[in-house]
Amino acid sequence: MGFLGYAFVNLDEEGKIARRVQLDHHANVALWTPLVLLLLCRVVVVARRLSTGAFASEYGPAGRMSPLPRARLAREFEVGSSGAGGNWKQRMAKTMRLAQWWADDDVMSGGWGTRGEWINVSDYLHLTKRFGIIAASQLPFHYLLSLKPRFNPIQLLTGLSHEQLNPFHRLLGRLIIMLLLLHASFYLNFFVRASLLTKRTRDFDVIFGVLSLLLLITLGTTSLAYIRERSYSIFYTLHISGSLVLLATLSQHTAHLRAYVLTALGLHAAFTYLREAHALTLPATLTLLPHTRLIRVRLTLPPAHPARRWRPASHVYVHRPTAAAAGAADGSLGATAALTRFLRSNPFTVASLPDRDGELLLVARARCGATRALAEAAAAAGAAGDGAEALRAGEQDVVPEGVTPRREVALRVHGPYGAARWMAPKWWADFERVLLIAGGIGGTFTVPVWREIVECEAGCAGSTRRTKVRMVWAVKKPAEAGWVGWSDGEDGRQEIGGEGDDGQGGDRVELYLTGSGDRVTGDESMELEERQDLLEDDENIGRLSNDTALGAVIKTGRPRLRQIVDETFSGHGGKVAVLVCGPDDMVKSLRREVGRWVWQGADLFWHAEAFGL
Structure with missing residues (x-):
């Protein structure tokens, strides 16, 4: 009896032990492979930076692929229907023979089996158990991807901050759910075909397995962007508490998972302690x-x-x-x-x-x-x-x-x-122009970046800053920008806005007042009466009626992103940095406009600030 070409094999005790050893091998390889690959990539990056000869000769002085290797590679694969490479059928047959030869070789010495055995097995229960053990083996790496402390080894190896790693955390979580769904579905099919469904659904290991799967599905569902954006606190509370309960239920499902469960729990406890200690x-x-x-x-x-x-x-x-x-x-x-x-x-x-x-x-x-x-x-x-x-x-x-x-x-x-903690002040000197776009409360990200570039570099002795920075900030009304320490602010901070504006989108701040309530408009201009209402509706910033007050250029309506992007990129061949923090629609619109220049070969650094768990 079997299913989809796999047989329900009845193994003796020795066979079950051999299957368990092989499954543990698969799980350990799956556990360590991501970290080993990240470490190797990091070593390659460091070696490339330190190298002055080998990479320069093969990839050119700038570190980019030179035409020579590409041309040689093209000649090696340039075969015709009657040439030395033969026709496509002969090449396909040759590929299949090589693949079969490769699959028949041992994975490595020490009884790990052949590559073919790792890829294809005929034992139905072996495949079913492999789905589960591989999913469980990814839990430590999955938890590492979610941990915030800056001494997280994955952050150190990749140079990415925790919110930049969060998409990979969510992706790996979905893969784990998919593998466990396959694990549960294959076992359910086995129970039905072997007439064991009634008996096995009463056993505690199956009950805890089903609970674990339901918990994972709940965690995956509540982590969807629709729910996160509407109730971040509920998402966070369910995610943290649910992930800890999940480890408990998995540990009761089967003893073979406890090593991975304890590793994930230990990582979570250690990094929680370090986070609190710092x-x-x-x-x-x-x-x-x-x-x-x-x-x-x-x-x-x-x-x-x-x-x-x-x-x-x-x-x-x-x-x-x-x-x-x-x-x-x-x-x-x-x-x-x-x-x-x-x-x-x-x-x-x-x-x-x-x-x-x-x-x-x-x-x-x-x-x-x-x-x-x-x-x-x-x-x-x-x-x-x-x-x-x-x-x-x-x-x-x-x-x-x-x-x-x-x-x-x-x-x-x-x-x-x-990601901002990787952006040192000297780093901005590599860019000819920096464009900062903010919507609403997103100004809390762009304002300090603008101040650091303009104030810190300008305040350095002998500074010869060539970077031109332009910040565009859209708010509903002037009061929403009132928290900034403007030129006559309460802390005596330096002026926000550019006396050094070169008229070409250089050092300046543009504050767009989009209106509130029924006064919101998508046009660049407004009626004069509406404009005066917006500019005077707050005593704290009523003096903004002068377009150059406080060093900022005050405009009404929504910013025209295409025009702003074109002014930033046109006529300039240097590196450009574009950073944005605001509503999703603004980020997508800006990325679409910037993309036109990227496809034309613009040298761009892009960053959209987003928070993660």
């Missing part, structure tokens, strides 16, 4: 910004504090140290349970230059979970709780006129994370 507790000031749903968090950094070395535009995670500490200074804040429960799951961008400003500035839009808990905590300091009531009612202006609620708290900070 976290910082800092005094913070929570402030609701007038006429917005924005919450500003300012964490003061003493001189020589290690956080002063953190990169601008990286992101951090924050939470309350303990509930007791939260209630020690203010009982009302300690009663906000959501603040302790949700904060560690939400990322916040470092919108300041820590070393230059002496603080970590975090700004977020109050929506749900952590950001709502922060906003409610700050609003509790307002007049008779007016701010909190407006926030709960979902109103746009959560802070009453003339009231700026703020509260002093202690927050524990984890980080820094993100």
Whole structure:
């Protein structure tokens, strides 16, 4: 009896042991192969950078493939129907013979079997068990891909930050689910054909196996972008708790999985400990910004504090140290349970230059979970709780006129994370032009990058900066840009905007006011009355009625991305960096416009800032 060409083989005890040994070999190879390949790739990259002769002779002085090897390769595969290579049937037959010869060779010495045995087996249960053991062997690597600490070996080998590795984490998770679905389906088919379904579904190993599969499907479903974007805190809570429960159920499914389960659990525990050990507790000031749903968090950094070395535009995670500490200074804040429960799951961008400003500035839009808990905590300091009531009612202006609620708290900070921590100040000197695009709260990423390029390089002694940077920031109304320390701001920070604007998209900031409510428009221009309403609707930034006030060029309507991209790339042959942080539609539109120039051969660095788990 069999199925799809595979036989239901009844093995004796010795045969079962041999099958188990072979399955363990498959699993161990699958476990170590990704890490070994990453290590080899890293060695090759380092060797190529250090090499001055071998790579230069074969790939040309610039490290690119020279025409010589490509031409030689083309000649080797240039065969005709009657030439030395024979016709396509002869070449196919030759390929099949070579493949068969290759498959009959041993994988390696030591009884590992032949390559063909690894690829094709006739034992139905061997194939069924292989699906499961290979999936389980990927759990340690799967957990490594999700861990945030910067000393994660995969981050060190690839140079990618944790949110850049998250797509691979999700992809590997789907592959694991697919393999386990095959494992369960093949076993179910076996139980039915062998008349074992009633008996086996009552056994604990099968019950725990089914529970594990259901947990994985739940984790995979809740990690879909649709759910993550609507309730990040729920996704995070389910993902963390569910992944730990999954390890427990898998360990009870079969003893053969426990080595991989314990490895994954050990990695999770070790990196959680390291993450907590490197976290910082800092005094913070929570402030609701007038006429917005924005919450500003300012964490003061003493001189020589290690956080002063953190990169601008990286992101951090924050939470309350303990509930007791939260209630020690203010009982009302300690009663906000959501603040302790949700904060560690939400990322916040470092919108300041820590070393230059002496603080970590975090700004977020109050929506749900952590950001709502922060906003409610700050609003509790307002007049008779007016701010909190407006926030709960979902109103746009959560802070009453003339009231700026703020509260002093202690927050524990984890980080820094993100691709920005790889972007050293000297790195920007390699680019002729830098284009920064932001939408709404995405300015928390682009503003510190802009400041670092303009202020830090311009402030260096003997600086001869040639990089021209242009930032385009679209907000609904001026108040949403009020958290920035403009030229006459409260901290005396340097002016945001470029006196050195060359008129060709150089050092300058363009602030686009897109309108709010029924005033939103997709056109470049507006009626004069509407324009004046937008420019004067906030006392804090009412002086923006002058288009050059605060060093920023103020425009109304939505930015024309095609025109902005064309102005950046046209007439310039140097390297260009384009960085964007904003709504998905803006990112996709910008990528489409930039893609036109990439296909024309533009030398481009592209980065779309996105947060991950």
